[in-house]
Amino acid sequence: MKESSDxxxxxSTPVEKLRLYGVFFxxxxxxxxxxxxxxxxxxxxxxxxxxxxxSQSRRVVLRPPARGRxxxxxxxxxVDNRARWSVKADLASLQKEFRAEYVRLLNAEKARExxxxxxxxxxxxxxxxxxxxxxxxVWFVIDxxxxxxxxxxxxxxxxxxxxxxERQVNIEELRKHLRERRALPFTLxxxxxxxxxxxxxxADDGTKSVARFIEQFPVEGPIRLESDIVRTYPFGAxxxxxxxxxxxxxxxxxxxxxISEIRLxxxxxxxxxxxxxxxxxxxxxxxxxxxxxxxxxxxxxSSGYNQTRLKYSAPVQGSSVMLSLDYRxxxxxxxxxxxxxxxxxxxxxxxxxxxxxxxxxxxxxxxQPSFDPNRLADRVSSDYYDEIEKAxxxxxxxxxxxxxxxxxxxxITATAGMRKRVVDWDDALDCGAFFRVGNRDFPEHEPVGFxxxxxxxxxxxxxxxWNYQVGLRTGVEALAAEARRFGxxxxxxxxxxxxxxxxxPMTELPYAVSRGLVVPxxxxxxxxxxxxxxxxxxxxxxIGQGYLLTTxxxxxxxxxxxxxxxxxxxxxxxxxxxxxxxxxxxQPIGLNPAQLEALRGGMVRCVEEGTARIARIPGLPxxxxxxxxxxxxxxxxxxxxxxxxxxxxxxxVVAFAVLVEGQVDTNTWGGKxxxxxxxxxxEAWWPTAVKLPAEDKGAR
Amino acid sequence: MDQNRQGARASYVALxxxxxxxxxLPSAVRRFNRExxxxxxxxALHLLGKSRDLATFWEKKSRSTEELAAAGRDxxxxxxxxxxxxxxxxxxxxxxxxLREITRYNVxxxxxxxxxxxxxxxxxxxxxxIVIRKGRxxxxxxxxxxxxxxxxxxxxxxxxxxxxxxxxVTSPGFRCTAYLEGDDQNRxxxxxxxxxxxxxxxxxxxSVIPHxxxxxxxxxxxxYTTGMGGVFPSRLTLGYLDGGTYSTQVGNFKESxxxxxxxxxxxxxxxxxxxxxxxPGEALMQGDQFQ
Numbered sequence: 001m002k003e004s005s006d007x008x009x010x011x012s013t014p015v016e017k018l019r020l021y022g023v024f025f026x027x028x029x030x031x032x033x034x035x036x037x038x039x040x041x042x043x044x045x046x047x048x049x050x051x052x053x054x055s056q057s058r059r060v061v062l063r064p065p066a067r068g069r070x071x072x073x074x075x076x077x078x079v080d081n082r083a084r085w086s087v088k089a090d091l092a093s094l095q096k097e098f099r100a101e102y103v104r105l106l107n108a109e110k111a112r113e114x115x116x117x118x119x120x121x122x123x124x125x126x127x128x129x130x131x132x133x134x135x136x137x138v139w140f141v142i143d144x145x146x147x148x149x150x151x152x153x154x155x156x157x158x159x160x161x162x163x164x165x166e167r168q169v170n171i172e173e174l175r176k177h178l179r180e181r182r183a184l185p186f187t188l189x190x191x192x193x194x195x196x197x198x199x200x201x202x203a204d205d206g207t208k209s210v211a212r213f214i215e216q217f218p219v220e221g222p223i224r225l226e227s228d229i230v231r232t233y234p235f236g237a238x239x240x241x242x243x244x245x246x247x248x249x250x251x252x253x254x255x256x257x258x259i260s261e262i263r264l265x266x267x268x269x270x271x272x273x274x275x276x277x278x279x280x281x282x283x284x285x286x287x288x289x290x291x292x293x294x295x296x297x298x299x300x301x302s303s304g305y306n307q308t309r310l311k312y313s314a315p316v317q318g319s320s321v322m323l324s325l326d327y328r329x330x331x332x333x334x335x336x337x338x339x340x341x342x343x344x345x346x347x348x349x350x351x352x353x354x355x356x357x358x359x360x361x362x363x364x365x366x367x368q369p370s371f372d373p374n375r376l377a378d379r380v381s382s383d384y385y386d387e388i389e390k391a392x393x394x395x396x397x398x399x400x401x402x403x404x405x406x407x408x409x410x411x412i413t414a415t416a417g418m419r420k421r422v423v424d425w426d427d428a429l430d431c432g433a434f435f436r437v438g439n440r441d442f443p444e445h446e447p448v449g450f451x452x453x454x455x456x457x458x459x460x461x462x463x464x465x466w467n468y469q470v471g472l473r474t475g476v477e478a479l480a481a482e483a484r485r486f487g488x489x490x491x492x493x494x495x496x497x498x499x500x501x502x503x504x505p506m507t508e509l510p511y512a513v514s515r516g517l518v519v520p521x522x523x524x525x526x527x528x529x530x531x532x533x534x535x536x537x538x539x540x541x542x543i544g545q546g547y548l549l550t551t552x553x554x555x556x557x558x559x560x561x562x563x564x565x566x567x568x569x570x571x572x573x574x575x576x577x578x579x580x581x582x583x584x585x586x587q588p589i590g591l592n593p594a595q596l597e598a599l600r601g602g603m604v605r606c607v608e609e610g611t612a613r614i615a616r617i618p619g620l621p622x623x624x625x626x627x628x629x630x631x632x633x634x635x636x637x638x639x640x641x642x643x644x645x646x647x648x649x650x651x652x653v654v655a656f657a658v659l660v661e662g663q664v665d666t667n668t669w670g671g672k673x674x675x676x677x678x679x680x681x682x683e684a685w686w687p688t689a690v691k692l693p694a695e696d697k698g699a700r
Numbered sequence: 701m702d703q704n705r706q707g708a709r710a711s712y713v714a715l716x717x718x719x720x721x722x723x724x725l726p727s728a729v730r731r732f733n734r735e736x737x738x739x740x741x742x743x744a745l746h747l748l749g750k751s752r753d754l755a756t757f758w759e760k761k762s763r764s765t766e767e768l769a770a771a772g773r774d775x776x777x778x779x780x781x782x783x784x785x786x787x788x789x790x791x792x793x794x795x796x797x798x799l800r801e802i803t804r805y806n807v808x809x810x811x812x813x814x815x816x817x818x819x820x821x822x823x824x825x826x827x828x829x830i831v832i833r834k835g836r837x838x839x840x841x842x843x844x845x846x847x848x849x850x851x852x853x854x855x856x857x858x859x860x861x862x863x864x865x866x867x868x869v870t871s872p873g874f875r876c877t878a879y880l881e882g883d884d885q886n887r888x889x890x891x892x893x894x895x896x897x898x899x900x901x902x903x904x905x906x907s908v909i910p911h912x913x914x915x916x917x918x919x920x921x922x923x924y925t926t927g928m929g930g931v932f933p934s935r936l937t938l939g940y941l942d943g944g945t946y947s948t949q950v951g952n953f954k955e956s957x958x959x960x961x962x963x964x965x966x967x968x969x970x971x972x973x974x975x976x977x978x979x980p981g982e983a984l985m986q987g988d989q990f991q
Contacts, residue, residue, distance in 0.1 A: 216981020
């Protein structure tokens, strides 16, 4: 091998040296640039770059917390949580099956020599068929009737919508899931205990279906069992209007960044569907009942599926709320109302309220017809919505129903008359069969009249003519002023700011109440374009008819106020042992002791021997006032039955109001229809009264 | 040297061909091979089990007279105690029969009990699986629960002619529902085995324990079967909640490890409760029928 004769390795001329140094310099600058860049990224940008990398390769999955419980005043859970078991398909594990099914379908299309093959559609069909096959297996196991039968091959027909009982894959849901939450498992059966229908498959509470799946379905494979929490209302429809219900929400309490030690805000977040309050206490105390979300940090695959769970933090259950309701009284009220039916057997719309005279805490707030919040807590069928709508079940008649108070208003007419000194407690007025006002005779409800009637007797027999006379002597302005003094024009139960509690909101009742209350006067009638006020309007108003509109809760507050000798009662649905019995805007009633005694005594006589005697309870003397108001239903005359009162007669502890909407073909009267409801409520409350000694509550 | 290389290459090629052939074989053939292998090794397992029984026999036979006399005394005491229990059970049985006659209540037996000796533990999963000396010939079917006394041992996962494989409670493939002692509302919880690390102790886990459940004071809470899943009879003991790990919060529930109530090391004999009726889960275990 010939060696080269040129042995030079270094430049010898200055020009060559310069060139060489130039090259060295060029490389040195290059290396320095690279070193500086690496150092900059390592030392300065490392945090940002790590976050960027994490945000691309990791994601956070939020898990909803369990909501807090709702208790009655005795600690019985009115709203609870139960475990819900759902069946989910891990789409990442099913990729091979999807692909194989897709290829099979594609080959079938080719064999058919189809001109145009919609590959997207084929892929969707493949996914649905595979998932349907697994869903068939799930049903094969959970349905107890499949004791010995064999599973048919999964020749599922494709369904555009979910068939009853979640027996078919819902294509719309699958599309949405792949669009929005591809990384999470797809839910095949939302609630194994009540699969799709809201009804258990078996005679038990649905536990058997869950147990059958757990014990019989293969553990390994793409089908998973997941458990979460669902809201449950152990008493069903009881107090549904107060408790409200929950609905699905995609906005979970996003407190993850506050509670985690790693910065998660820049990462993609996925979440399971949570629950939020939609009505009642569930809505207004949502901020208390909602807990803190749990989170999971996952690494993800290049195709966007979750791969490995890296970190985890458990959700924190929301706080509990204790209501002032007493479930025994509430149950009694609702069961008494449920006995009121029209000739066709349909429930009469009605309401019943009972509250603590001293604190205003509500023991019972019933409204009929109602709804079962259990059926609204999960997947709600539009049929059930329509059913409630048709029955008028959404309206809380206790707080939102507007009715003429009828003869229960006579306690206010009497108070106004005595305060204006146009009548005194022992004045006897001549009360015939009718009373002439202008050119019209206003009738007594007794065809022969009552003769000499004083306040005591008027309240017992509910004499109309006494009230016409006193109302006209008092005048509309004084009558309206008295009604306003008792708060009949003031929407109750809203969030009010109590300056004495440092400006903190003192939430009383959790939902909007009717703002359509009417205490009419001359200006009101003029405003609605009904002409000038006349004496006939005053006579009507004095017996609680005409334009007057109020709610059962307002009338219960009127009864409680009279029991205390005051004008206002602030009702509350939250149980608070520290309540001091002060009521917003309350004043002394403004009657002397004899007048107040006569007013209360007349109400007691009403129960003992008057219009409410049907509701008498041996051993429990109490005060009551019945009312039967006329109203028009679809142009035909019908009656509202009322009864208000307080109990016991001495040292009263509770006040109540009952209203029943009579129909055109029902025979509805205050004492006869509303009285038994009041009686049953009091009978349920009375045994518990030992826990509420009147002396302890400063009763007078 | 070249010959050696050629030989090595030939063996690699042979291995590759064998692997490729195995992969390409129809699944029925592969299953047949697996079954054949299980049947091939079954006599060895039988022999192993029987020789262990023989060894135990001779070990006991070699005990001294004093030891045997002491064991005899202990046995006599135990027998006396059992006699009393037996009498009490007789009373209960008679009462049960009397009540059934009065109410004309006649529940058919749901299970057939087959007693089987343990042949071996599966070497691939020491803690998790045992092989028993009863199989298809004895009426054993896949999915059947396996018990020892009143305690769940596991579940049959594979059945051969004369042997069967049983996944223990601590196997990751084991899953069943349970009630917790002290939970008045009888809410179901989930019991499943946990994949154990190499040479680590096998475990089972109790999950989905309601938040408001609290363990009875003074003793570990018994975890027992619900009888609702169609596989396990009710009220069989699965184990006890491990007080040390109880109340670990996972999601909205609590979780605990399960302390198996019997020492799963020393099982020598078990009962297989073969259901009289096939349930869907059993059918699902025959995978090929459903694809």
